[in-house]
Amino acid sequence: MSELSRGPGRVLVAVYAIFTLAAGARSGYQLATEFDRAPVAYLLSALAAVIYLLATAALWTSRRGIALAAIGIELAGVLGVGLYSVLDGEAFPEPTVWSDFGAGYGYVPLVLPVLGLLWLRRSSREPVSPER
Incomplete structure (x- = not known):
């Protein structure tokens, strides 16, 4: 287990x-069955899934730079798409x-990247403790 996936990091992962x-x-379901209805929306959701996957893997393996990039892009995406969809x-x-x-999704997509960035910070x- 990596340093980023310890303690509260486990919940985040x-x-x-x-x-x-x-x-x-x-x-995946929407792209396969209803693509013509809203291709941009469905592709954005697929992009979100890829970003979530990158963040998951980066946090699990302590690849801080990749985690920071993925979570930063995620935050920009949720703020940008969120604002655009409201306006x-x-x-x-x-x-x-x-x-x-x-x-x-209960505003979890808005809160999750903020928590992720706070956890990375x-x-x-924190000092890294040796494995026993």
Whole structure:
């Protein structure tokens, strides 16, 4: 287990893994069966799933730089898509994971990258204890 996936990091990795599966399964189904209905929304959800996967793997393996990049892109995505979807409700005929700042997922997509960035910051200050 890596330093980033210890303590509260375990919960963070678990939530990222769940969101990888949720966003990936939903967008995969939508892309396969309803692509013509809202291709941009479904592709954005697939992109979110890929970003969640990168964040999950990077946190699990303590690849801090990749985790920081993935989580930073995730935050920019949820803020950008969230704001755009609020300002222009017709822009996305179907919601994405990030629409309305993640309202369809209990706003977890908005809170998750903030927690992820805070965890990266906090864990970079902690001394690493030797394995027993």
